[in-house]
Amino acid sequence: MSRPSEPLLRCRGITKRFGGVVALRDVTLEVEPKALVGLIGPNGAGKSTLLNVVCGLARPDAGVVELDGRPIAGLPAHAVTRRGVGRVLQIPRLFPTLTVEETVRVGALFGSPDSLGPAGTARRVHEALELVGLADRRTEPVGRLNTQEKRLVDLARALAGQPKLLLVDELMSGLNPVEIQRCTALLRRVREERGVAILWVEHVMDAVLGTVERVVVLDHGAVIAQGPPAQVARDPAVVEAYLGVDFQAAEVAG
Secondary structure: OOOOOOOOEEEEEEEEEEOOEEEEEEEEEEEOOOOEEEEEOOOOOOHHHHHHHHHOOOOOOEEEEEEOOEEOOOOOHHHHHHHOEEEEOOOOOOOOOOEHHHHHHHHHHHOOOOOOHHHHHHHHHHHHHHHHOOHHHOOOEHHHOOHHHHHHHHHHHHHHOOOOEEEEEOOOOOOOHHHHHHHHHHHHHHHHHHOOEEEEEOOOHHHHHOOOOEEEEEEOOEEEEEEOHHHHHOOHHHHHHHHOOOOOHHHHOO
16 A cells, blocks of 8 residues: 555656657656546647556657555556556547446456455445436436436446556546546546546646646646646646646736
């Protein structure tokens, strides 16, 4: 177990190449236990690639990834999941013929190192569906749900595995302002009620900067700024690379 003063996730010097393209350049960041950290940057900045490296879907060419002080870089994705890393994709990859409940059960059975038994598995599935607000849809096939509902099923699936760290990739893409508020409240509940640390990739700036405690900004695969939202939103390099000259940090980072 991590002590409160120690990072839960530590990435040091992460570099990832795809042929001649350098997707990540010497990326270093930390996520503390129960922290809510935003990861932002322009399209193609390397955000999703970094999440893939952390969760085991991509192997870094250089650098170290540690969870609870133990190296996880290079482990297969299922092993990283069982160490305590959950992942929620922008476009969920779910089996459309499985029901909502069956999908979440997969996370409880295979995403956790614990051997729960039928009663324990059922309890975790129910708790996860209650948390995301889909308990009354549990018998529906996933293929009948809309895109945002599928994202919530994917979130419930990840939570059913009892992760220490949750990687969230653009949960709010395409939502209206009311739906965005509901999703930011849900992420806060996940952190507060489950004690889960969250590393959150998002393009809806007023949502992410108004919710997280710390922001990491990537541009062309490199970290160009990190710190409290209000400070980062006023950083000249961040404004030039991503936010734009008309961005009003005070409106979203209070």
